Amino acid sequence: MVEVYRGGEAEVRIYEDFVEKIRRRKRYRIRELDEEIRKKRTRAEARIISQARKAGVATPIILDVENDKIVMERIRGDELKDVMNEELCREVGKIVAKLHSAGIIHGDLTPRNMIYSEGKIYVIDFGLAFHSHEVEAKGVDLHVFIESLKAAYDNWERLKEAFLQGYLESGGSEEVLERLKEIEQRGRYIER
Amino acid sequence: MIALGIEGTAWNLSVGVVNEKEVLVLENSPYIPPSGGIHPREAAQHHSEEIGKVLKKVFSKIDPEKIDLIAFSQGPGLGPCLRIVATAARTLALKLEKPLVGVNHCLAHVEVGKWTTKAKNPVAVYVSGGNTQIIAKRGKRYRVFGETLDIGLGNAIDKLARYMGLPHPGGPRIEELAKMGRRYLKLPYVVKGMDLSFSGVVTAAQKYYDAGEKKEDIAYSFQETTFSMVAEVSERAMAFLELDELLLVGGVGANKRLQEILRIMCEDRGAKFYAPPKELMGDNGAMIAYTGLLMYKHGYETKIEDSRVLPNFRIDEVEIRW
Ligand SMILES: Nc1ncnc2c1ncn2[C@@H]1O[C@H](COP(=O)(O)OP(=O)(O)O)[C@@H](O)[C@H]1O
Numbered sequence: 001m002v003e004v005y006r007g008g009e010a011e012v013r014i015y016e017d018f019v020e021k022i023r024r025r026k027r028y029r030i031r032e033l034d035e036e037i038r039k040k041r042t043r044a045e046a047r048i049i050s051q052a053r054k055a056g057v058a059t060p061i062i063l064d065v066e067n068d069k070i071v072m073e074r075i076r077g078d079e080l081k082d083v084m085n086e087e088l089c090r091e092v093g094k095i096v097a098k099l100h101s102a103g104i105i106h107g108d109l110t111p112r113n114m115i116y117s118e119g120k121i122y123v124i125d126f127g128l129a130f131h132s133h134e135v136e137a138k139g140v141d142l143h144v145f146i147e148s149l150k151a152a153y154d155n156w157e158r159l160k161e162a163f164l165q166g167y168l169e170s171g172g173s174e175e176v177l178e179r180l181k182e183i184e185q186r187g188r189y190i191e192r
Numbered sequence: 193m194i195a196l197g198i199e200g201t202a203w204n205l206s207v208g209v210v211n212e213k214e215v216l217v218l219e220n221s222p223y224i225p226p227s228g229g230i231h232p233r234e235a236a237q238h239h240s241e242e243i244g245k246v247l248k249k250v251f252s253k254i255d256p257e258k259i260d261l262i263a264f265s266q267g268p269g270l271g272p273c274l275r276i277v278a279t280a281a282r283t284l285a286l287k288l289e290k291p292l293v294g295v296n297h298c299l300a301h302v303e304v305g306k307w308t309t310k311a312k313n314p315v316a317v318y319v320s321g322g323n324t325q326i327i328a329k330r331g332k333r334y335r336v337f338g339e340t341l342d343i344g345l346g347n348a349i350d351k352l353a354r355y356m357g358l359p360h361p362g363g364p365r366i367e368e369l370a371k372m373g374r375r376y377l378k379l380p381y382v383v384k385g386m387d388l389s390f391s392g393v394v395t396a397a398q399k400y401y402d403a404g405e406k407k408e409d410i411a412y413s414f415q416e417t418t419f420s421m422v423a424e425v426s427e428r429a430m431a432f433l434e435l436d437e438l439l440l441v442g443g444v445g446a447n448k449r450l451q452e453i454l455r456i457m458c459e460d461r462g463a464k465f466y467a468p469p470k471e472l473m474g475d476n477g478a479m480i481a482y483t484g485l486l487m488y489k490h491g492y493e494t495k496i497e498d499s500r501v502l503p504n505f506r507i508d509e510v511e512i513r514w
């Protein structure tokens with residue numbers, strides 16, 4: 001039995017014991033460009049997943065990497081989205097602080113890209129991740145997560161509070177939180 | 193109801209007249225820079241010299257008495273150009289004793305696109321000289337989900353064209369050259385989530401020119417790279433928002449290869465692709481007139497004292513009541 005998710009970029013196939021993330025050919029791109037992008041992104045994603053693990057963040061173990069495909073361990077559990085609470089959100093803050101200390105920006109932090117399994121939060125989907133130690137990149141990373149809380153939970157303000165507390169507790173910097181405030185003020189993000 | 197709209201946020205000074213069903217009159221007076229890019233003050237000078245003539249042409253085709261409201265593009269755009277447009281609109285509204293409606297330029301692109309293509313709830317990809325944005329309606333507002341982090345795609349193309357010594361306007365010339373390109377030259381492909389960046393692509397393409405590569409190959413590689421980037425963020429937005437219509441608007445939208453790329457992307461996801469007719473794709477007065485009409489019918493009117501120009505006017509500042 002296979003479950004298939006078709007996202008904007010990749011196709012995710014979930015088997016009994018493993019998961020395949022495949023970047024299929026995009027017909028709209030010329031072949032030279034298309035192959036290069038898929039290969040580069042697949043490699044980059046696999047590498048960052050491993051680096052995140054080394055930084056102490058729970059992620060699926062990579063089983064194999066091909067040109068356009070990552071095969072990884074299947075994490076059995078609940079989407080964090082469905083079990084979210086303040087305590088877990090604080091945990092997410094700690095995890096993100098660890099990623100940031102390692103210079104990893106996830107790029108798509110949402111409770112959908114996290115799985116809660118046997119008391120641990122696994123981070124998946126590093127498809128938009130990149131390396132940076134810049135305050136701006138970290139601030140945007142936090143902002144993306146908070147926006148996703150806002151969209152999904154009525155008590156998002158308390159969840160946000162817990163998330164930022166966790167972030168500070170595990171080495172996230174005040175400077176990033178300051179920048180976050182600035183980002184929240186910027187035009188395009190203003191909530192009306 | 194009949195609305196007259198004045199557009200002049202950048203290079204094209206244009207006046208359009210529409211009713212609910214169709215465009216009745218459209219007159220353009222594009223500003224063509226003698227060299228280099230658009231200088232705001234020179235463009236404004238052009239607009240102020242031309243606005244009288246353009247209006248005269250319009251009124252030779254339609255009786256001013258028939259016009260029910262005056263719409264103008266209030267922003268975003270170049271300050272000096274916007275001021276010429278706003279002044280002309282105020283004068284006309286006072287003279288004809290008709291209501292005035294200030295219109296957001298980006299919103300007008302999207303609305304005229306929906307009007308002419310019958311797209312219902314699309315992701316709009318707005319690609320012009322100064323702007324490159326991925327827009328969709330969420331609740332009562334259009335929101336920008338992705339955009340260029342530096343320059344607009346149109347300006348990027350023009351910059352490359354000028355560098356390779358091609359005369360203005362650069363877009364169509366690059367498109368022609370690209371058709372003859374054969375060899376793909378590697379260029380940076382910069383997509384960050386739903387945002388894009390073009391300035392690095394321009395610099396890299398310019399280096400190929402300095403190194404003696406053929407203009408055709410450079411144009412081809414440049415288009416394939418940047419257009420694929422646009423297609424990718426469009427697709428991401430459609431997947432994220434779970435929408436299955438894509439609407440292409442803005443001057444760069446006239447490019448046939450860009451249209452083809454987006455059409456293929458849509459086909460492969462079972463989505464519909466829409467593009468308005470060429471004359472309503474780039475900046476034009478008809479889109480301002482149409483959006484002004486729509487707004488007026490839903491209770492919008494701009495008092496003279498509130499009609500100051502808004503060079504940084506964002507699309508999400510307008511509440512969509514229709
Ligand atoms: N290792 C994994 N174990 C279990 N489920 C997974 C795993 N990886 C992905 N999934 C599931 O597949 C979905 C899509 O995967 P993801 O990597 O987030 O792709 P996308 O980039 O399309 O969002 C996830 O939301 C999750 O439900």
Ligand SMILES: [Mg+2]
Binds near residue numbers: 112113125
């Ligand atoms: Mg995901």
